[in-house]
Amino acid sequence: MKRFALFGAAALFFCASSHPGFxxxxxxxxxxxxxxxxxxxxxxxxxxxxxxxxKGMEVTVRFSLKRDGSLYGKPQITWLKKDGSERERKDFVASVFGALETVLPIPFTESMGKAVAGRPLTIRFSSRDPNEKTL
Structure with missing residues (x-):
């Protein structure tokens, strides 16, 4: 059976500047x-x-999906950049979980549902500082 290493280690960086709310x-x-x-x-x-x-905050979340694109179990925070106050960090994490709740379930084709079902997925949400230099 072919392993899909990408699924376990995949990370996606979402860059956003500060917006009025989420x-x-x-x-x-x-x-x-x-x-x-x-x-x-x-x-x-x-x-x-x-x-x-x-700005400058990041959180990495690990979770799994079912074949139908719905959440399997509870998402877990695996890493949180400690910038900002406790309230700002809580708001940031709440925005991530709120977005996942809104977007799920994702409609999968049958083959995609079979490929991702039950596999650990990792995604990073990042709010970049507009003054931060990127490579």
């Missing part, structure tokens, strides 16, 4: 069936906006 709207959900990893990562990040005052 609106999660149902309109940001994926409507067409997803058949690739790239489309899945795009769909997962579509509903997220960084909260005001979160």
């Amino acid at each position: 609106a999660q709207e149902k309109s940001c959900r994926q409507n067409n069936p997803v058949n690739t990893l790239e489309a899945m990562w795009d769909a997962l990040g579509r509903c997220w906006q960084a909260p005001v005052g979160s």
Whole structure:
């Protein structure tokens, strides 16, 4: 059986500048069936906006999905950059979990559902400081 190492180690960086709040709207959900990893990562990040005052914050979340694209178990924070106050960190994490709640379930094709079902997925949400240099 071929292992999909990408699933366990995949990370996607969502870069956002500070926005006035973090609106999660149902309109940001994926409507067409997803058949690739790239489309899945795009769909997962579509509903997220960084909260005001979160520049420089990052959180990595590990979770699994079922064949139907719904959440399997509870997401776990595996890493949190300790910038900002406790309240700002809580708001940042709440924005991430709120976005996941809004976007899931992701409609998968049958083959994509079989490929990702039960595998650990890791995603990083990052609100970059606009003054931060990137390579």
